[in-house]
Amino acid sequence: MNKAELQQKANQLRKHIVASLHAAKSGHPGGSLSAADIMTYLYYEEMNIDPKKPEKEDRDRFVLSKGHVAPALYGVLAMKGYFPEEELLKLRKTGEMLQGHPDMKGTPGVDMSAGSLGQGVSVAVGMALSAKLSGEQYRVYTLLGDGEIEEGQVWEAAMFAGHRKLDNLVVIVDNNDLQIDGSVADVCSPYPIADKFKAFNFHVVEIDGHDFDAIEAAFKEARQTKGMPTAIIAKTVKGKGVSFMENQVSWHGAAPNDEQYETAMAELEKAGEA
DSSP: OOHHHHHHHHHHHHHHHHHHHHHHTOSOHHHHHHTHHHHHHIIIIIOOOOTTSTTOTTOOEEEESSGGGHHHHHHHHHHHTSSOGGGGGGTTOTTSSOOSSOOTTTSTTOOSOOOSTTOHHHHHHHHHHHHHHHTOOOOEEEEEETTGGGSHHHHHHHHHHHHTTOTTEEEEEEEOSEETTEEHHHHHOOOSHHHHHHHTTOEEEEEETTOHHHHHHHHHHHHHOOSSOEEEEEEOOTTTTOTTTTTOGGGSSOOOOHHHHHHHHHHHHHHHHO
């Protein structure tokens, strides 16, 4: 898939994110939109997956450690055919499949339930270790928020992954610089993020998380790296793609009303045409 096609898929994913959150009247648009390009590349280019066989043993695994951005995961899973796209408009509805955070028991394509920040990366490390111990070739990917990495468990997991040389593990940090209470630099600065992962024996790649050429090069570099896990620090824009949401902390966890929904969808429609 070429760059323009990936951009179209990412734009469609952003539409699904906005539509599902509008229908739910709650949720987290900012981080979902900032992660849309990374999620698109993972599911359309990078990972070995088969929507017709969501539990096949040799599939690559993905853990959404920052589980509150489930709309991004659900959107790309629906686009890949894991379940009908109509389900997206039932987000957060009682008794429906798509809960506010990923549920591996109720949603095809979800490899790990998530929600408690900081815990997903430990599960991903365990999956990667399991593959090594059993001689399996699958790779493991996990997406974290930059606010999330303020959690201590993240660094315990990183220390273990580096120590065990888990070169089948890729940790992606969605570095949009905003969390629920404000700038991550002001709340509890995790900077310099790259140096911290390097200290735990990770190979580190820093990229523009909205540039598909850079994203492709980073994942290729991760595959070529042997003897150590890789951390991709993706600099992104919170709320990317919807002008009034971009870089606004107020859109961390608020759903658009009817007027905002129409404005957002019109912007994304125009972007898709461009």
